[in-house]
Amino acid sequence: MTLLGAGARLIDVAGGRTLAGQELDAEVARLAAALAELPSGVLFARMSVDLASVLNYLAAFESGRAIALIDPALDADVLSGLIERFRPAAVLSAPEGDVPAEYAASDGHWVRTTAAAVEPHPELAVLLPTSGSTGNPKLVRLSRGAVYSNADAIARVLGIDSDEIAPTSLPLHYSYGLSVLNSHLVRGATVVIEPSGVLGRGFWDAVNEHKVTSLAGVPYHYEMLRRLKFDPAKYPTLRTLTQAGGKLRDDLVAQFNDKIRAVGGRMFVMYGQTEAAPRMTTVPAERLAEKLGSAGPALPGGAFAVRRDDGSETTHPKIVGEVVYRGPNVMMGYAEDETGLAKGDEYGGVLATGDLGYLDEDGFLFITGRLKRIGKVFGNRVSLDDLEQAVRTAAVGIDVVAAVPAGDKVVLFAEGADKDICKDAAKALSERLHLHVSGFDVRPVDTVPLLASGKIDYRTLEARV
Template identity: 55%
Template structure:
């Protein structure tokens, strides 16, 4: 299987340029040829929301060249750390800021020639909208580490926070999850997706993979949901599906999203964290009113990245669930004594088995040579339970706990209860024998009332909790709550 179906289409919303059929294949083959001219090893692709970045990604996958998809906005010190530890053969992407070079790229030389010559020819013919200004830094001497032959994609585990680990995904894992999601969502050549998520984020990468492999269309619109150009592009190119994380659903609600204004849009998908039950019900109703669908999913980058999908037709009766395992996967719950069960209602750590599980993590270049260390088993670190049909309900994180007056509290439970006390997104972090809850857009008076209600629900004194109003929760580049920033502000 390949990610590039013959009927796949790629549209640049900014210019209206389209790549499909032979021109798209030629562009990808040009990228393949370009990678063949580079020093052997992993390539770091700083991945903006552009047609060029997608073509380079597809080219690397087709060429069997391991590629790390990175946030182009990574701080200079983080990028330098990654380069030092993982010794990439090349670093490619938009021009680096002055503070990122050359200090962060010692032992690398900027190439002023174009290794993708066929791409240059296509650009001159006007058949490929490659951007000018791409910068390529090539390693002067090859790394002593030879990447494992099955290694295909590397993704950072926490967006732009500089987490030291990269997830090692094999070609087989990426293709397995792509096939499963196409089946679970019923993606076909008639579908049109839009770039509502960064491509270096595993959910965004998955949208690319599934739509290209199904022979569908991807519209590249770099502005995001609040850009003036975004929704006109949705209508102009007849976008049928929109993939979003919880913070974006909060934003859509504030924007008073009405699917009747966008008649081509028939599918919403959600992953990247827990979506408040109120919003699940709300957006399910909005889409159902126009004959559309909402799919709630659960994923982790370590699973390339999706583990479950809740069928839209079962959402109302399974409210709160993230669905059964994707085709080819299996879920169990592990208890404290190490035993596993699929019995309904039993809470424990969620385990997933399937062909889409990562090979393992990488912290240094030497790790890139390692083979499969997981054997298809993913220990998710999430607490959850199954129902009688094998549908999964997530109950929290194993490590997301705080203490109030010596009582151990699941911070995800605190967030759910705090969200039920009033409007606005919430996030909870542990303090010194207390829990700090941040609430978007709440007044001082509202916070005073809500902290008492939260304490009552938990049957603890209100002084064990602090509620702080914030204009907006800090977010990582992938749209998830930046808990490290909140812990620093507590």
């Protein structure tokens, strides 16, 4: 079970280096041997978008060493807390500054110098934090089989082969970004490592220079590309767009689908969670216009059901409830500290997603909200996701908005809006929900804060309320 399919290539734009074939295999093997010399326990790797981070990850996976992928921008105190709880063998690509107790600096890493730690379960391959740059995250435990099966399923439904060339448009510690890497390498395709991201000039230079064929983005990226008047005709080899990481509004899905189809390309909308390694659905490109708003059918090997209030499950069309997924890519469970690393599979391939939704007659999933994304306005429960969508479709000039609960009202932060537009948005919500306008506090903000994944940083916004 290897992620390095025959012909896989890594193009390091910053270093001007390409690794492929025997040279790539040899570099991964060399690093794997070095990792084997480290103390017992899980590895932590701060995953910048660079060649060294990719190679560390591949070396760990190929050698069977469990590795936790950490945001390099993680708050120092959060990283310290994770180290204290999980006692990793080493922190690869460690930050500058004070070395924690029980660790010594070595070749840019922190290596544990004290007694043996808990040995991770032999099937455990990858651990990903459940939250962003703040809080006290748990780690999602993903087995080798889960990571590999998801990479293989995604490669199948997207038609990835050795001719595909994908850029690192997303952070590598983020499950969607990692999925792009995995699903291309497993098919012997090429990954272009370019750190500046979709909004950077260097990124688009690399798209043209290296003849990139696909682009992965979250909703925020597509909102920004719309503002920048993205035209795929300027990039002759770029003919596949993929979108996950949250629901993109239907009008933008239609807009980008039309743009890419006009030049002979295709667009795929997907749905997933870190706990599913991470993707669970893909809308077939040829049915995207027909199934606008859908997350698609389950990936090969997976299946959906809807859990009703009484706890029973159904696949009957149009019944709304909690979405339950079954598949080989479901996590083993969570780890709160190092003792959790030794645990086996606690979920048995079944994941209650926490999302609300329904299936249609063709088995296509439609997500309607989150069980926990709920606020109250004068005692009335409201979906915060629905409020955001209502503001975006209210034709008041707000595209990027984030809603958070605030006692008996809801605060919505509107990017780039002035006070008059905010008043119009609050009025539109009041009229739509038949609740007094004072229950909707719409505030202008220069920029809605984002996590490294491109998702909205709701924790930061909640702290401003």
